[in-house]
Amino acid sequence: MPTAQLIDGKAIAEQIHSETGARVQALAARGVTPGLIFIRVGDDPASQAYVRMKEKKAASLGIRSQTLVYPGDFPEAELLAKIRTLNADVDVHGILVQAPLPSHISETLVFSTVAPEKDVDGFNPVNVGKLLLGAEDGFRSCTPAGVHELLIRSGIPTAGAEVAILGRGNIVGKPLAAILLQKAKHANATVTLLHSRSRNIAEHCRRADIVVAAMGQAHFVKADMVKPGATVIDVGVNRIDDPSDKRGYRLVGDVEFDALLEVAGHITPNPGGVGPMTIAMLLSNTVLAAEKLAGAR
Amino acid sequence: MPTAQLIDGKAIAEQIHSETGARVQALAARGVTPGLIFIRVGDDPASQAYVRMKEKKAASLGIRSQTLVYPGDFPEAELLAKIRTLNADVDVHGILVQAPLPSHISETLVFSTVAPEKDVDGFNPVNVGKLLLGAEDGFRSCTPAGVHELLIRSGIPTAGAEVAILGRGNIVGKPLAAILLQKAKHANATVTLLHSRSRNIAEHCRRADIVVAAMGQAHFVKADMVKPGATVIDVGVNRIDDPSDKRGYRLVGDVEFDALLEVAGHITPNPGGVGPMTIAMLLSNTVLAAEKLAGAR
Numbered sequence: 093m094p095t096a097q098l099i100d101g102k103a104i105a106e107q108i109h110s111e112t113g114a115r116v117q118a119l120a121a122r123g124v125t126p127g128l129i130f131i132r133v134g135d136d137p138a139s140q141a142y143v144r145m146k147e148k149k150a151a152s153l154g155i156r157s158q159t160l161v162y163p164g165d166f167p168e169a170e171l172l173a174k175i176r177t178l179n180a181d182v183d184v185h186g187i188l189v190q191a192p193l194p195s196h197i198s199e200t201l202v203f204s205t206v207a208p209e210k211d212v213d214g215f216n217p218v219n220v221g222k223l224l225l226g227a228e229d230g231f232r233s234c235t236p237a238g239v240h241e242l243l244i245r246s247g248i249p250t251a252g253a254e255v256a257i258l259g260r261g262n263i264v265g266k267p268l269a270a271i272l273l274q275k276a277k278h279a280n281a282t283v284t285l286l287h288s289r290s291r292n293i294a295e296h297c298r299r300a301d302i303v304v305a306a307m308g309q310a311h312f313v314k315a316d317m318v319k320p321g322a323t324v325i326d327v328g329v330n331r332i333d334d335p336s337d338k339r340g341y342r343l344v345g346d347v348e349f350d351a352l353l354e355v356a357g358h359i360t361p362n363p364g365g366v367g368p369m370t371i372a373m374l375l376s377n378t379v380l381a382a383e384k385l386a387g388a389r
Numbered sequence: 390m391p392t393a394q395l396i397d398g399k400a401i402a403e404q405i406h407s408e409t410g411a412r413v414q415a416l417a418a419r420g421v422t423p424g425l426i427f428i429r430v431g432d433d434p435a436s437q438a439y440v441r442m443k444e445k446k447a448a449s450l451g452i453r454s455q456t457l458v459y460p461g462d463f464p465e466a467e468l469l470a471k472i473r474t475l476n477a478d479v480d481v482h483g484i485l486v487q488a489p490l491p492s493h494i495s496e497t498l499v500f501s502t503v504a505p506e507k508d509v510d511g512f513n514p515v516n517v518g519k520l521l522l523g524a525e526d527g528f529r530s531c532t533p534a535g536v537h538e539l540l541i542r543s544g545i546p547t548a549g550a551e552v553a554i555l556g557r558g559n560i561v562g563k564p565l566a567a568i569l570l571q572k573a574k575h576a577n578a579t580v581t582l583l584h585s586r587s588r589n590i591a592e593h594c595r596r597a598d599i600v601v602a603a604m605g606q607a608h609f610v611k612a613d614m615v616k617p618g619a620t621v622i623d624v625g626v627n628r629i630d631d632p633s634d635k636r637g638y639r640l641v642g643d644v645e646f647d648a649l650l651e652v653a654g655h656i657t658p659n660p661g662g663v664g665p666m667t668i669a670m671l672l673s674n675t676v677l678a679a680e681k682l683a684g685a686r
Contacts, residue, residue: 200524217514217519217522220517220518220519220522221513221515221516221517221518221521222514223518224517224518224520224521224564225514225517225563226559227514230514251586252588254588260571262521262522262523266521266522266570273566273582273584274557275584280584282593283582284579285580286579289548289549290579291549
């Protein structure tokens with residue numbers, strides 16, 4: 093019998109969008125329109141779809157956005173020069189370079205080149221460092237910030253909670269650990285970061301009050317790995333073959349959702365959980381960048 | 390019956406100093422002398438003693454060092470201006486601003502102003518961010534880097550090991566967690582960061598293969614909190630009253646050393662464990678900064 097409460101990421105994201113829209117209005121009264129630039133290199137279809145979705149949502153909130161598209165063989169030096177030009181453009185508040193980039197371009201170099209105060213993706217090392225140091229004037233990367241907001245707005249306490257994070261990627265696992273372990277309101281968790289070299293993963297998960305699955309393995313977290321009543325956040329997006337689907341595959345998360353419904357206290361659906369939060373935090377960050385430049389924050 | 394092997398930080402630090410000295414010689418052959426500037430504000434006696442000790446060791450290795458001393462009411466703006474001048478000075482490879490600073494000066498601002506490539510203390514957010522991201526071209530802050538070297542040079546495996554770090558400070562706990570959880574040689578540990586809001590601290594410690602105590606509470610880690618055979622690293626420096634000492638106090642660590650001698654597999658003495666490593670890593674970082682500028686790394 094399913095007992096878990098669903099964490100409705102779509103509804104929470106809409107709530108954040110509505111707050112962000114109100115902040116855009118407040119900026120309009122000061123004559124400021126937040127401006128966001130997307131940069132896409134090459135023609136990865138998933139990247140195209142992501143960027144389109146972000147553009148559309150930005151427009152609906154009154155954020156001006158523009159997408160620059162470069163061919164897959166665009167020289168790294170030219171990309172960096174373009175970013176520097178945008179860094180200096182006062183009408184540009186946020187710059188997002190859509191990953192993955194072609195292999196001849198260093199993502200590290202690109203993310204380091206985006207000015208920290210326009211790094212609405214939170215990937216510049218300055219912002220990552222501020223996150224770990226607990227400084228509050230940086231930008232938090234969008235997916236971990238989104239997971240954090242899901243917990244806060246679902247009333248799930250983190251102070252003193254045991255949190256098991258599965259996956260130590262730079263996009264989710266590590267920055268989320270950095271957020272939750274701080275001495276701060278809505279943080280103060282005891283965080284264990286688990287990964288491919290960890291022993292006793294199941295045991296760690298079973299002890300946790302909050303399990304965050306972000307390692308990119310379909311259905312890795314099973315019902316017997318979660319303590320009854322625990323919160324389960326599923327960040328994974330994995331393709332598995334499915335001949336019954338017209339694309340030949342379907343997307344599934346890192347957790348066995350159906351089985352966990354009977355064990356977890358709270359759980360994110362997937363899709364409809366973490367996914368919508370990433371865009372919500374991106375646009376909120378963009379407006380924050382504009383607010384800071386306008387002296388409104 | 391004591392069974393623990395001592396981790397001789399003094400001997401390991403001397404070994405590193407000797408390697409650093411050889412690197413200084415190699416640089417001398419290219420006409421480069423590493424230069425390190427210490428900045429001290431106010432007259433905190435402990436800071437004076439620390440800086441003197443570092444200066445002396447630097448000199449013994451052939452590193453040119455100079456200490457700038459400013460009065461306790463030195464304006465923040467002037468300190469930042471001085472740092473910017475040093476950032477631009479090609480003969481200066483490393484800049485260390487000794488903490489604690491007087492309360493009218495923002496440590497965050499000061500550490501952010503030191504150029505990342507001269508930040509041999511590893512406190513600039515850029516270097517902290519690189520540490521968390523696993524980028525290898527930054528500077529690692531000295532105490533956690535020293536703990537890491539102690540583990541490596543004592544042959545204590547970290548891959549797959551359960552590590553409990555007590556204390557989430559910006560100087561030790563957080564950066565050490567960032568070092569040990571990376572997907573990297575001599576890392577790959579399963580790290581849990583424990584702190585004042587953690588529940589079940591004793592239980593976490595008892596499960597750990599490596600316990601690092603860095604929370605600044607005298608004798609917090611007791612024999613029944615450590616698994617037999619585990620490694621115990623004591624970073625703490627605490628003053629406790631001692632009328633029998635002519636100063637009226639003595640310095641003790643965060644662990645009950647005597648009792649732990651009978652339980653631990655490896656343990657650091659304190660003093661003589663982590664302490665000497667901090668200077669060793671500082672001077673190694675300084676030479677690294679000079680090597681990088683000289684194109685030798």
